[in-house]
Amino acid sequence: MVELTLFGNLNFGKGDIPVDAIKNLLETRYSPIYNEVRVQRTDSDYAMNRGDIGGLSREQIELRVLSDMVRKDSRYRQQVDDVARTLIDVKKLAAGGAAAAGIVKKMRESFERIQGDRC
Numbered sequence: 002m003v004e005l006t007l008f009g010n011l012n013f014g015k016g017d018i019p020v021d022a023i024k025n026l027l028e029t030r031y032s033p034i035y036n037e038v039r040v041q042r043t044d045s046d047y048a049m050n051r052g053d054i055g056g057l058s059r060e061q062i063e064l065r066v067l068s069d070m071v072r073k074d075s076r077y078r079q080q081v082d083d084v085a086r087t088l089i090d091v092k093k094l095a096a097g098g099a100a101a102a103g104i105v106k107k108m109r110e111s112f113e114r115i116q117g118d119r120c
Contacts, residue, residue, distance in 0.1 A: 003033040008041035015040050064089055080115045087111040 005027060007018065020038045027036045054062050067085040071077050077084045087108065094104050 003027050003031050003036040004039070005037070006039045006041055060089060063092070077115070080118060083111070083115050083118070087115070 005023065011018075018040055020040070023038045024036055027033065027038070054065075057065070064085055067088050068081050071081045071084045071088075090111075091104055091108055094107060
Protein backbone atom coordinates (compact mmCIF):
# COMPACT_ATOMS: atom_id res chain seq x y z
CA MET A 2 0.00 0.00 0.00
CA VAL A 3 1.18 3.49 -0.82
CA GLU A 4 -0.49 6.62 0.47
CA LEU A 5 0.97 9.95 -0.57
CA THR A 6 -0.33 13.02 1.20
CA LEU A 7 0.50 16.43 -0.23
CA PHE A 8 -0.03 19.38 2.04
CA GLY A 9 0.90 23.00 2.20
CA ASN A 10 -0.11 26.29 0.70
CA LEU A 11 -0.68 26.30 -3.03
CA ASN A 12 -0.47 29.28 -5.33
CA PHE A 13 -2.89 27.60 -7.72
CA GLY A 14 -6.09 25.62 -7.57
CA LYS A 15 -6.15 22.12 -6.07
CA GLY A 16 -7.56 20.80 -9.35
CA ASP A 17 -4.30 21.71 -11.11
CA ILE A 18 -2.47 18.93 -9.29
CA PRO A 19 -2.20 15.94 -11.66
CA VAL A 20 -3.36 13.37 -9.10
CA ASP A 21 -3.97 10.64 -11.68
CA ALA A 22 -0.50 11.08 -13.16
CA ILE A 23 1.03 10.89 -9.68
CA LYS A 24 -0.95 7.73 -8.97
CA ASN A 25 0.35 6.23 -12.22
CA LEU A 26 3.93 7.06 -11.23
CA LEU A 27 3.41 5.38 -7.86
CA GLU A 28 1.90 2.35 -9.57
CA THR A 29 4.82 2.09 -11.99
CA ARG A 30 7.50 2.57 -9.33
CA TYR A 31 6.13 0.51 -6.44
CA SER A 32 3.44 -1.79 -7.91
CA PRO A 33 1.34 -1.53 -4.75
CA ILE A 34 -1.91 -3.39 -4.25
CA TYR A 35 -3.45 -0.02 -3.42
CA ASN A 36 -2.31 3.57 -3.79
CA GLU A 37 -3.89 6.85 -2.84
CA VAL A 38 -2.88 10.47 -3.39
CA ARG A 39 -4.44 13.11 -1.16
CA VAL A 40 -4.17 16.87 -1.03
CA GLN A 41 -4.75 17.96 2.56
CA ARG A 42 -4.39 21.72 2.70
CA THR A 43 -4.67 24.24 -0.02
CA ASP A 44 -4.58 27.98 -0.22
CA SER A 45 -6.64 29.23 -3.10
CA ASP A 46 -5.73 32.89 -2.62
CA TYR A 47 -4.36 32.91 -6.14
CA ALA A 48 -7.13 30.97 -7.84
CA MET A 49 -8.82 33.08 -10.49
CA ASN A 50 -12.13 32.68 -12.21
CA ARG A 51 -12.40 32.98 -15.96
CA GLY A 52 -14.36 36.20 -15.42
CA ASP A 53 -11.40 37.68 -13.54
CA ILE A 54 -8.92 37.02 -16.31
CA GLY A 55 -11.02 37.10 -19.46
CA GLY A 56 -9.33 39.20 -22.11
CA LEU A 57 -6.07 39.53 -20.16
CA SER A 58 -2.76 38.51 -21.68
CA ARG A 59 -0.56 35.94 -19.98
CA GLU A 60 1.77 38.72 -18.83
CA GLN A 61 -1.13 40.68 -17.34
CA ILE A 62 -2.30 37.61 -15.44
CA GLU A 63 1.22 36.90 -14.18
CA LEU A 64 1.62 40.52 -13.15
CA ARG A 65 -1.64 40.39 -11.24
CA VAL A 66 -0.71 37.17 -9.39
CA LEU A 67 2.79 38.44 -8.59
CA SER A 68 1.40 41.77 -7.38
CA ASP A 69 -0.96 39.94 -5.03
CA MET A 70 1.93 37.86 -3.69
CA VAL A 71 4.22 40.85 -3.20
CA ARG A 72 1.45 42.78 -1.46
CA LYS A 73 1.52 40.13 1.29
CA ASP A 74 5.19 40.86 2.02
CA SER A 75 5.39 43.91 4.25
CA ARG A 76 8.94 44.67 3.09
CA TYR A 77 7.77 45.52 -0.42
CA ARG A 78 4.12 46.45 0.06
CA GLN A 79 4.79 50.08 -0.88
CA GLN A 80 6.64 49.09 -4.06
CA VAL A 81 4.30 46.35 -5.33
CA ASP A 82 4.30 47.55 -8.93
CA ASP A 83 8.10 47.89 -9.14
CA VAL A 84 8.76 44.50 -7.56
CA ALA A 85 6.16 42.68 -9.66
CA ARG A 86 7.43 44.33 -12.86
CA THR A 87 11.01 43.34 -11.93
CA LEU A 88 9.92 39.73 -11.46
CA ILE A 89 8.20 39.74 -14.87
CA ASP A 90 11.33 41.21 -16.48
CA VAL A 91 13.52 38.59 -14.82
CA LYS A 92 11.18 35.82 -15.97
CA LYS A 93 11.46 37.14 -19.54
CA LEU A 94 15.25 37.14 -19.29
CA ALA A 95 15.29 33.56 -18.03
CA ALA A 96 12.79 32.38 -20.66
CA GLY A 97 14.90 34.06 -23.32
CA GLY A 98 17.96 32.10 -22.27
CA ALA A 99 19.85 34.97 -20.62
CA ALA A 100 22.94 34.08 -18.64
CA ALA A 101 22.49 33.66 -14.90
CA ALA A 102 24.92 36.53 -14.25
CA GLY A 103 22.77 38.92 -16.28
CA ILE A 104 19.63 37.86 -14.43
CA VAL A 105 21.31 38.29 -11.05
CA LYS A 106 22.62 41.71 -12.12
CA LYS A 107 19.12 42.81 -13.18
CA MET A 108 17.62 41.65 -9.89
CA ARG A 109 20.36 43.26 -7.81
CA GLU A 110 20.06 46.61 -9.62
CA SER A 111 16.28 46.59 -9.43
CA PHE A 112 16.10 45.71 -5.75
CA GLU A 113 18.81 48.21 -4.84
CA ARG A 114 16.75 50.89 -6.60
CA ILE A 115 13.55 49.72 -4.89
CA GLN A 116 15.23 49.71 -1.48
CA GLY A 117 16.61 53.18 -2.16
CA ASP A 118 13.11 54.38 -2.94
CA ARG A 119 11.94 53.09 0.45
CA CYS A 120 14.41 55.27 2.38
